[in-house]
Amino acid sequence: MNQALRTPAGRSKLAITDADFQKFREFFYRKTGIHFDDNKRYFVDKRLVERIEATGSEDFRHYFVGLRFERDGRELQQLVNSMTVNETYFLRESYQFDCMTNNLLDELLRHKPRGERIRIWSIPSSTGEEPYSIAMQLLERWPGIDQHEVEIFSSDIDTTVLQAAQRGIYSQRSVANVPKAWLDRYFKPVGNGEWAISRDLVAAVEFSQVNLSNPADTARFRDIDLIFCRNLLIYFDDVSRRAAAEALYDALRPGGFVCLGHSESMSRITSLYKVRRFADAMVYQKPLTGEAP
Structure with a gap:
């Protein structure tokens, strides 16, 4: 049963019980494919309490009932935005771009x-x-950009980060690895140590909300040549990881490639892909039609 604890200042602080955590973890996994290990308990509890208080719910039980039966999905989306971790910077693991x-x-x-x-x-x-x-x-390092058209799609389950991406304002830390010539060409300082990316680059990327565990979302993506799916599958368990790998496979055209994060391995998930080793990086390829994995 939930308890209302009292802080020294007299404010009530909700406590998430072990049973609450288990219920929530199973529900969130079904909705997103993301599995929270026990070592994430403090993080999950903190974010859950924030959402319970933000919605004015009495306790976890009332909040969870409302979450399960809401019709418009708004609170679920707010919860997803709160529970997903988004930490990155420009040219991260740049060897894959090379x-x-x-x-x-x-x-x-x-x-x-x-x-x-x-x-x-x-x-x-x-x-x-x-x-x-x-x-x-592509603009700086690929001579073929002048002869070939390229479409760039970018997706996330978190609507807050998608809005931030389209706003295009970044901290000094985020642009720390950007060569000065690129920084001068594609960014402009906007004060407080922040940089605004070129609106031409913003217009060159098509952003969309996608839950990789939802077939209805991923079905929109077909005949993709190259997928960067880095540091996402580590948050899934074996079952949802395999389903995600298969969704990426279906999205690729034969011969297309997937780049994963340095700690991730497609070979441990599925045998659908070929392992390809190049001078700069190891990647995973969907076999050409008629070719064995």
């Missing part, structure tokens, strides 16, 4: 009909650093 422009794009073009656009999908987008890094890398 692999993209040094190897992957040219190989992809050999198997695409002439004149067809290259389609790149970044998920999760977080606050936009990854898709904008992709765009800058």
Whole structure:
């Protein structure tokens, strides 16, 4: 049973019981595919209490009933925004961007009909650093950008970070790895140590909300040539991780590539993909039609 604890200042502080945590963890997993280990308990409890208080709910039980039976999904989205962690910066794990422009794009073009656009999908987008890094890398490091059209899609389950990505305002820490020439070309200082990214780059990326565990969301993405899905699958358990890997596979065109985070391995999840090792990075490829994994 929930208890109302009293802080020294006299404010009531809700407590999340073990049973509450288990109920919430199972519910959130069903909705998002994200599994919270026991070592995330403090983080989950803190965010849950914040949402209970923000909605004016009496306790966890009342909040959870309302959450389960709400019709418009607004509080669920607020909860998802609160529970997802978004920490990134420009040109993170840049060796994969080098692999993209040094190897992957040219190989992809050999198997695409002439004149067809290259389609790149970044998920999760977080606050936009990854898709904008992709765009800058293409403009600065890939000679083929003058001859080929490229579409960049970027998705996240968190609507708050999608709004931040489209706003395009970044801290000094976020742009610390951006070469000065790129910083001068694609950003402008806006005060308080912050930088605004070029609106042309913002317009070059198509942002959308996507839950990778929801087939209705991922079904919109097909014939993708290259997917960056970095540091997301580590938050899933084995079952939802495999389902996500299969969703990415379905989204790729034959011969397309997936880049994962440095601590992630597609080989431990599924045998659908081929492992490809290039000078800059190891990536995962959907076999060409008729080719074995």
